[in-house]
Amino acid sequence: MKRKLSNQFLINFLVIFLLTILDTVLAFVLLSFASRLIAGSLAKNQYPASAIIKEDYRQIDASAVVQNGGGVQVVDKDYRVVYSSGLDTIGKDKLTVEEFTTFLTESRSKSYHYDILYQPKGEFWLIVTFPTSVRLDFSLVHNKEAAAGDFMRAGWAIAFVVLIYLLMIALFAFIYSRITAAGITIPLKKLCDGTRLLREGDYSVRVDLRLKNEFAELQNTFNDMAARIEHEISLRKKSEEDRRRLILDISHDLKNPMSSIQGYAELLMRKTGMTEQERNEHLGIILNNSRRANQLLTELFELSQMDSPDFTLKLGRTDICEYIRQICGELVPQLEREGFKYEFDILEESVFVLLDTHRFSRIIQNLANNAMRYNPKGTLVAVSLTIQNDQVVIDFSDDGVGIPAHLTDNIFKPFVRVDDSRNSKTGGSGLGLSIAKKIAEAHGGNLTLHLNEIKGSTFRITIPTI
Template sequence: MKKKLSNQFLTNYMVVFLLTILTTAFAFMLLSFASGLISDTLAKNRFPASSIIKEDYTKIDASPVVQNGGGVQVVDKEYRVIYSNGLDTIGKSQLSAEEFTGFLTESKGKSYHYDILYQPGGEFWLIVTFPTSIRLDFSLVYNKEASAGDFVRAGGAMVSVALIYLLMLALFTFLFSRITAASITVPLRKLCDGTRLLREGDYSVRVDLRLKNEFAELQNTFNDMAARIEHEISLRKKSEDNRRRLILDISHDLKNPMSSIQGYAEMCMKKPELPEQERGAYLQTIHQNSRRANRLLTELFELSQMDSPDFSIKPIKTELCEYLRQVCGGLVPQLERAGFRYEFEIPEESVFALLDTERFGRIIQNLSDNTVRYNPQGTTVAVGLTAQDHQAVIHFHDDGSGIPAHLTEDIFKPFVRADNSRNSKTGGSGLGLSIAKKIAQAHGGDLTLDSDGNKGSTFRITVPTI
């Protein structure tokens, strides 16, 4: 890319180089043409020495020259300034032969225009002086009678100057084309390198061009794209890891009850002579494990439904305080059987919210099930409600064993449980909190955890009020 682009710049600038030469030649032509147009209007050309000279210098009318900013001097054959009017650049009344000769030879190099004419009848020189406006001392003169050697040397010098001029112009054109090309190709190369690394799987790549032009906008766009891709890849990897873990957890949680069911069922079939009491115990185990497997499959199906885009709730206007009293009343028998104490602090004023009463009650029931499952007898469960700023907050607190700190961020993920042993006595399906959180979010609220190590846990259910 760099070679092609830089060569394109060089080609473009060579075209500019040729156009510059043509423009320079055209400019000289225009200057010559413009000089011809204005030459008759210049004061030095309107009042030349030939237009005012007289044989008797005392009869010379210098007023037009003086009125136009010029001056008139007359020098006799003795090099004396015998007449002066207006602008005087000689500055002396008497010149030597050397001074007068120097004046004549150096007059063209000064910032004044001198028109000098000799009057043989009066034996004097008439000098008409005007300040020079702009003068470009360049002219091309050819005389075929000149010496051949002089012609060759003069022509060689002119050709050398022209070649040096063209070479310098070509060099500057080349360098400028390379510098300009580099200002574009270097950022492009960095962007290409970044794109190549991104294509090869390095999603952490970023480009730093240190520019403030359009390339800076392209850099920011590229870096934003790379950051977004890196984030998406991270989420995909995390999702894939969660999916694999979910499959392993499902397999593990289904394997135990299914193996137990299969084992005890085969024993009952192969040993018909089993005592009735022993057979009943085996059938009881089969029944418990089938219920456990069925509950796991039911909750998996329910969780899958909630993840579906078609999932929706059927909310109705509900007086939240009275509804919560009824739900808490339903928890009392379960808590008493487990040997738990309970405290309910529900305000008397009315608080209304849009609830799917059947599903919303599932949140509190799942929290109660987990509390009973993982805490010892004598644990106190406290349920309270506060409402402010168009939001109701239900606090579900227990002073039991608490949830380990390393699980507080993952506790709402499927199959994450405080009991890592996953035994059938204390370990539930690991889906209850995931289902509860999705139900809360479906109501426009959320379910969060405040855990204080071994001092119990506090779950907060938020829901918008109306």
Template structure:
């Protein structure tokens, strides 16, 4: 089973741009979230790899040594803190600018101080401190107590990391990943911008090229490019305009060619009887015809040829009149079925004269319709006259009229000689008179063109079906009236 692919509707440029912004925003959020997690894990694992000695010398454990007088308290003092050495809970040595008056500590205080290497609070109004027990060079037990005054913010966790190998490592990692993230975001922004710009600029280039090409007169050119909905509408509108102009140009050329052919055919059709009239008239005028019977015969030829000229001019006038945009039919409401029967009845003497068989299949029902009786009769009679003219005796003619829900169909069918495919293609064109055997029959060549024009003026259409040796069928379709039930 063949799968039918449904054509996808092109997206709007607005939607495409907003989608690009949305994708960029989502990528940015995801990337930042990933970077924060990565930084947290890196800091955690790096902190485990580094010993506290990698930090600046700011805790009791980091600076303590057996010779407490050689303790390196440079960083502590620079940060506004000081170092106290305790023996038997009493301060025996101070390094730095001591900013309190405590010279002796209780057991509870010391237990509290020695329970952690660094104890602080987010409340910078409290003292930040750390403590470590050690054995001095003299063999006695001491406690090294590091203290910082209130609001000494340098001793927060960040302050401890500043300047340390771990701090530098974290700082380098942070700089690297955020620089990389910024670069990735710039690349993504560039790619998205490039894609959106390309999808907008490429169709515009094709459209501009199409406009330039069409403006030079190449109306068969079609713009072929994938485009978003707004540009697709412009592309399709330009292609439709080009197609319409191409069709209009083709019709214009056809009309000009038809006009030239009409003038040539009119000249030919009028020249023949005029030449005959001139010849007969000159013979009479020069006294070349003496016999009265011949004079009468020549005068009769002149009369017939003048009638032929009058007929041609009348047919041409009728066709030109109907072709004018201002021409209107004289529509009168009546019974179309009865009119069709009466039109056929009028030709019964001709059927009998030509030894034609005929059959009329029109139901006895009233078919209300607004039509021009004279012009519609002209159209029907043109078809019947052609059937009588071109078919041999014994031919059968069948007439049908069928009323359907949305149309009324009239058909005129014969079982005669038929019409070739070449003639069928042009039978409704002006000055078409069939094959070479038919072109000297005295017809105007406008009869079927007038028939087609009359049917179209009534809002209908006419078609032909024919096969050589089997006959011809003309089918007239007229739309039903809107107020019919």
């Protein structure tokens, strides 16, 4: 790609070079045409020496020349200036032979135009002088009577100069085209290298062109694209890992109750002479494990429903303070039965929110179940409701064993439990907090964990007021 683009630049500059030469030639032609076009209107051409010369210089009328800014001088055969009117560039009354000869040979001055004519009868030279307006002298003279050798040498010299000139221009065009091409091909090569690495799976690649032109915008776009792809790939990998872990957790949590159900069912079918008490104990184990499996499948279905784009809440205008007081009242018998202390601090005023009362009660119930499941008897469970920045803040706290610090970032993920052994003694599915957090988020709020400084933990529910 670099070679092709560089050659294209070289071709473009060569075309420009040829067009420049053509334009130069046309410029000279146009200047020559313009010179001939205005020649008749110039004062030096309107009043030449031939138009005013007389046999007797005393009869010469120089008034028109003088009025147009020119001058007239007459030099006799003894090189004396016998007449002068208007502009005088000679500045002497008499010239020597050498001075007059020099004047004649250098009469093509850059500043003045001289028209010199000799009058043989009067034996004098008439000099008409005008200041030069603009002069561009370029001429190529060829005389067939010149010596053949001189003509050949002059021709070769001219050809050599033209060739060197063209070679220099071509060299400059080549160097400039390469420099200009490099300013484009080098950034493009870096971008291509970055794209290739990105295609090969290196999503950490970034391009640094150190430019401030359009390539810098392209660089920023590329880097932003690479960063987004890297982020998306990272999320995809994490999602894939979470999916694999979820499948393993589901398999593990279903395997235990299903294996227990299968084992005790086979035992009931094979064992004879079983007492009524033994049979009822085995059936009770089968029933409990069936309930565990059914609860897990139900909560998995509910969690998948919340991840669906079709999931909606049945929202209604609700006095959240009164609603939370009712929920806490329903928790009191359960807390007392399990031997837990309780404390409620709810605002007396009415605060209204949009609430799906059936779904939202799951949050409080799940938090209460976890508090009673993982903490010893005598633990204090506290519920408070305050208003902060147009947000209802519900804190569900306990002063129990608390939650290990290494679980704080993952506690709301499916199948994350405080008991790392994943045994069945606590009876939890590991999905309650995941469901509770999704319900809070569906209400436009959130559910977060705050570890208490001394002991226990606090789950904070936020929901916007209306």
